[in-house]
Amino acid sequence: xxxxxxxxxxxxxxxxxxxxxxxxxxxxxxxxxxxxxxxxxxxxxxxxxxxxxxxxxxxxxxxxxxxxxxxxxxxxxxxxxxxxxxxxxxxxxxxxxxxxxxxxxxxxxxxxxxxxxxxxxxxxxxxxxxxxxx
Numbered sequence: 001x002x003x004x005x006x007x008x009x010x011x012x013x014x015x016x017x018x019x020x021x022x023x024x025x026x027x028x029x030x031x032x033x034x035x036x037x038x039x040x041x042x043x044x045x046x047x048x049x050x051x052x053x054x055x056x057x058x059x060x061x062x063x064x065x066x067x068x069x070x071x072x073x074x075x076x077x078x079x080x081x082x083x084x085x086x087x088x089x090x091x092x093x094x095x096x097x098x099x100x101x102x103x104x105x106x107x108x109x110x111x112x113x114x115x116x117x118x119x120x121x122x123x124x125x126x127x128x129x130x131x132x133x134x
Contacts, residue, residue: 010067014060054114062122078116085111
């Protein structure tokens with residue numbers, strides 16, 4: 001366990017990456033750059049790399065939980081990242097996005113899927129075999 005007062009690097013990484021991705025998600029310039037309508041399948045492409053970004057957030061959040069000696073569940077991290085994704089949707093709506101509830105739900109589901117995938121990448125706990133008396 002990290003010593004008291006010692007910086008927890010996974011926690012810092014999770015907060016910094018989540019904050020950076022949140023700000024990036026609110027940027028119209030980034031939206032235009034990453035979703036040029038000249039590309040066919042541009043919406044599917046954006047959804048695919050949003051899942052990857054959410055997987056990174058889920059993985060880092062999971063590592064932060066482990067750093068605090070908490071074992072997150074797959075579904076727990078999926079829900080946490082889905083809520084984070086929903087917060088992005090609220091932020092985008094406050095900044096003028098007019099996607100509609102269906103796309104908001106799809107984007108939130110992408111967050112949940114990404115969180116679940118990120119959780120799958122976490123290290124597994126060691127399985128300890130008990131010695132049974134013979």
